[in-house]
Every structure is written in C-alpha cells, then in structure tokens.
Amino acid sequence: MDEILNIDYHTKILLKEALRRYKGPAEASKHLKISKRTVFRYMQKFNITIDGKNATKVQRCSKINRFMPIRVGANGHSKRNRSLQT
DSSP: OOOOOOHHHHHHHHHHHHHHHHTSHHHHHHHHTSOHHHHHHHHHHHTBOTTSSBOOOEEEETTTTEEEEOEEOTTSOEEOOGGGOO
C-alpha cells in the first residue's frame, strides 16, 4: 500500500481529529501546539466546522449583507437568486 505524502491531507486529518476530540478550536490549538488563529485559518482553508465535520459552502450575498448557501445544479453551476445580485 502506498503512503500519502501530501502535507495538507495529513494537516486536515489531524485538525479534524483534534476538533472532534477536544470539543473546540481553543483546546485543539493547545494540543496541536499551534495558535488559535492558525486553527481558524486551517478550518477556513479546508472548509471544516467547529465539530470537525465538513461545512457546506456559503457565499457572501452583497446586497443584503448576510451569508446564503449555494445550491449546485445538475450541470455543476451554482443557482442563486439573481434578484439579490448587484
């Protein structure tokens, strides 16, 4: 069996495991020996929620200044309410 040598792959796995085990970014950062900001940066980079699961994609809606989920159609293109776009 081949080894996976991708650093990001292993960082993602370690971060998910720490978030699940220690119930939050503050405790996970202590046990991973990195700063809380780095934990949040990795969570954003790998799209991970605080409980260690993959998050759904969200995109900032410019007109009403809040986040709204993106729904992807069968052809792979995003579907959004076009009236909210500028």
